[in-house]
Amino acid sequence: MAKSENPADVRMATLILALKQQGVNDAKVLNAIEKTPRELFTPELFKERAFEDSALPIACGQTISQPFIVGLMTQALQIEKRDRVLEIGTGSGYQTAILSKMARLVYTVERYRTLMKEAEGRFKQLGLTNIITKFGDGGEGWPEQAPFDRIMVTAAAPGEPKALLAQLKPTGILVAPIGRGPVQTLRRYTGDGEGGFTVEDLLDVRFVPLLEGVAKEL
């Protein structure tokens, strides 16, 4: 069977086209998405929907982000291949896997032990060796490994994420959903090299909240 006739390839091609139409046009980002099997990151019940451009439920009442949002946030981060990237909110590990294909090292923090363990299993299965995981409160960042070239927050921060901005290199970039309500603003902070930031509002998004502390349940 020719490659293009494989149903999974067709569905992936359809998804990539949908992302392009919505403005995700960075070839490196699209390539990373294309090479990451999203069905491996979705629960059994939703595997059939892994190629849809929608968020899906995962364990612990959390969600795997919509591919368009993953693409847009990754593109907005302008990652260079030597970068060390911090991600807050590992969740399924889907976004982490995509970051790992674009950066030198990815540090990722999750407050649910179950999600962290499951994600670690997937990274191993996919042979992704440049990801370093931590179970903890990502709101505090990862001070021992700071500063980072790039930081991505995949849960909604109530306000300016000061502790994380403090762990960014002077000309680094941080992307995060900011807001307390059901709809937040995806915001990009770009360091000006002198301790200040240029702040841009990119679009309205819906993320689960960034919660304080680690989860007591599994």
Ligand code: SAH
């Ligand atoms: N990037 C993920 C999206 C996960 S949803 C994916 O592609 O699947 C957001 C995740 O952030 C959830 O797993 C949630 O548990 C986690 N989270 C929320 N607050 C957190 C915190 N303070 N520290 C670490 N992780 C947090």
